[in-house]
Amino acid sequence: MTTDLAIAQENEQHEIKPITEIAQQVGLSADDIEVYGKYKAKLSYAAMNRLQQQKQGKLVLVTSINPTPAGEGKSTVTIGLGDALNMIGKKATIALREPSLGPVMGIKGGATGGGYAQAVPMEDINLHFTGDMHALTTANDTLAALIDNHLQQGNELNIDPRRIQWKRALDINDRALRNVVIGLGGHANGIPREDGFDITVASELMAILCLADSLADMKERIGRIVIGYTYDRKPVTVADLGVAGAITMLLKDAIKPNLVQSLAHTPTFIHGGPFANIAHGANSILATRAALGTGKIAVTEAGFGADLGGEKFMDITAPAIGHLPDAVVIVATIRALKYNGGVKLADLKTPDVAALKLGYVNLQKHIQNMQRYGRPVTVAINVFTQDSQDEIQTLQDLCAADGVKAYPTTVWADGGAGAKALAEHVAQIVNAPTDFKPLYTNSDTVEEKLATIARTIYGAKDVAYTGEAKRDLRQIKRNGWTGLPICVAKTQYSLSDNAKVLGAPSGFTLHVRNLVPKTGAGFIVAMTGDILTMPGLPKHPAAMDMDVDENGKITGLF
CATH class of the missing domain: 3.40.50.300 (P-loop containing nucleotide triphosphate hydrolases)
Known part of the structure; x- marks a missing residue:
């Protein structure tokens, strides 16, 4: 073949x-x-x-x-x-x-x-x-290291280690890294806390790289990233940490x-x-x-x-x-x-x-x-x-x-x-007259935007929010982020949030488990169903069929 x-x-x-x-x-x-x-x-x-x-x-x-x-x-x-x-x-x-x-x-x-x-x-x-992927991974993990160093060096910004939003990243499927504990081994090795990894393509830095229109715009967006919250639940940004320039530098090419x-x-x-x-x-x-x-x-x-x-x-x-x-x-x-x-x-x-x-x-x-x-x-x-x-x-x-x-x-x-x-x-049709109809306006509430996407695009009847999602929603409103568009994280295999439901389902409920403001990218991610930001490898990964000979010729790459 x-x-x-x-x-x-x-x-x-x-x-x-x-x-x-x-x-x-x-x-x-x-x-x-x-x-x-x-x-x-x-x-x-x-x-x-x-x-x-x-x-x-x-x-x-x-x-x-x-x-x-x-x-x-x-x-x-x-x-x-x-x-x-x-x-x-x-x-x-x-x-x-x-x-x-x-x-x-x-x-x-x-x-x-x-x-x-x-x-x-x-x-x-x-x-x-x-x-590019390596640069993004390095920039992402450099920011993570700088956050943990800030905690270790006195935590002047009063960051609550339990409310740090920024995860580390790796550009490979690795389910074992979805939830990890870092900082073990005593005082010299950092502050112990729960952490996790996203796949690099799911990181906010990736979204910023793709939505920025210049190096200056990228630096400004990086500065807006919310890395976590203080003990009194106020957002802390990369600009607050003082490292927007350094992270941008790693992405200049x-x-x-x-x-x-x-x-x-x-x-x-x-x-x-x-x-x-x-x-x-x-x-x-x-x-x-x-x-x-x-x-x-x-x-x-x-x-x-x-x-x-x-x-x-x-x-x-x-x-x-x-x-x-x-x-x-x-x-x-x-x-x-x-x-x-x-x-x-x-x-x-x-x-x-x-x-x-x-x-x-x-x-x-x-x-x-x-x-x-x-x-x-x-x-x-x-x-x-x-x-x-x-x-x-x-x-x-x-x-x-x-x-x-x-x-x-x-x-x-x-x-x-x-x-x-x-x-x-x-x-021929690229020259046809058009009349664009936006799905929603940014002045709509977060709930209205999500309901419009769920009902119009997916065919859902209702949107249900977990307790965590409701808390996220209150935080978004408190911080004035409601004007951002919605980026739904959902299974790709179905119009619903259930991967096994094929065809064109209707009348179902879309389940929102949490809402993550990506203020640098400029949207709010709505996590639905059981979607994950760090995939796992299958029983027989494609890597098992790949090889390279002594002359550098690759085989098995599709």
């Missing part, structure tokens, strides 16, 4: 262009980029700032149905669509998130697409890339967007990697603005389904970019919809139009959710060889009945050529 890695390695060896040539395609000079080897580069500060001021192209957001074990291929379609738009002469660019080592070594895989719709150099991007290419040489900006189930799930606004400033059509994606990444893009990311999507593409697969319709994973290769119709309700709900924002919506059917023509036609007919066109795409096997019809349609 041909793998994504084998395709990438074959093409990297013979066809990948020097990154200086890719930069020239979009008007970037040698002084505008800082090269990391032959095929990767970062934008200089001057280029990063200039591109934000240039005339912006059209923006296409790619999202999807809820993920299933059957797979959806959202990144693959995103890259294939960018390649296809270039094939029809639309001067497209792509903006994507950076992969986290957690899913790379775990179960989900990387974030560079697949088949002949990939970003390259695939191995570098999925592993250490240009060091990480804030620069990275430039690579697709296998078809489409310029691709890859920067930042927040998960959409536990964070806001979009690449940096600096990378998106760079794509908008260098292409006539920029294609970006939001993490997981439209109930998570799609909603958060509309309500958190797009306002920060200052550019709403001009069109939305929802990726679906026939086998994933049949899975939603009750077909077992082992039987998905067998044609089953009846199950497809039952499972369509999941895609239908996502279509309705994106349509309510007033932007044109289309569906990309990521076709697998086992899909029957009857199933493809049925899905197109179902989508047509809901007012959207659905286009079969075969970008894994055919690259951009497998999405030409989709690209031609997208190139």
Whole structure:
């Protein structure tokens, strides 16, 4: 079986262009980029700032149905669509998130697409890339060390060790670090207290990197981070600790967007990697603005389904970019919809139009959710060889009945050529008149915002708050943070907060267990159900199938 890695390695060896040539395609000079080897580069500060001021192209957001074990291929379609738009002469660019080592070594895989719709150099991007994840991890843990040192050295800020909010971070799934005790071993080893680790992509520093529009803005946001509370429950910030400058210094290079290419040489900006189930799930606004400033059509994606990444893009990311999507593409697969319709994973290769119709309700709900924002919506059917023509036609007919066109795409096997019809349609609808309808306003109360998201996007009837969440809510009101948007942390596998409930559930209760103000990022995280900010590894991690030979050639990386 041909793998994504084998395709990438074959093409990297013979066809990948020097990154200086890719930069020239979009008007970037040698002084505008800082090269990391032959095929990767970062934008200089001057280029990063200039591109934000240039005339912006059209923006296409790619999202999807809820993920299933059957797979959806959202990144693959995103890259294939960018390649296809270039094939029809639309001067497209792509903006994507950076992969986290957690899913790379775990179960989900990387974030560079697949088949002949990939970003390259695939191995570098999925592993250490240009060091952004390491810089974020180091900055996060430096702040944690400075907090504990402050406690050890007299605690002038009167921080209550029981109310420290800032956790340490690691960019790998490690369930053993979710809850730890630190400071053991006597007076010289610090103040004993409970602590824990988040995965790096869930850290507030990651969100800040992705939402800041300059180095100065990033430093100001870092200063606003609430690290904990005093004994009399007053918030303590990084600025109070006096280390905003030092933490920003550690991220001075990480804030620069990275430039690579697709296998078809489409310029691709890859920067930042927040998960959409536990964070806001979009690449940096600096990378998106760079794509908008260098292409006539920029294609970006939001993490997981439209109930998570799609909603958060509309309500958190797009306002920060200052550019709403001009069109939305929802990726679906026939086998994933049949899975939603009750077909077992082992039987998905067998044609089953009846199950497809039952499972369509999941895609239908996502279509309705994106349509309510007033932007044109289309569906990309990521076709697998086992899909029957009857199933493809049925899905197109179902989508047509809901007012959207659905286009079969075969970008894994055919690259951009497998999405030409989709690209031609997208190139038309990005110019259609739109009437944006925000989901809520920031002047709404926290309870109103959460109720609107839960009822409108998820299909819930009620929102229930635990005692801890109610205490968090009172604290948020007391400190004047109610004007922030809401970032819901929820399972990606269901529209509800129960991962096992497929399709389009309704009438359920969304359970909010606590509310975490991220004042630097500029939103409030609502933790729901049993979602975790530090995932665990599966019984058979992907790492067990990976290897490298004496010449440095990697095998088993997808």
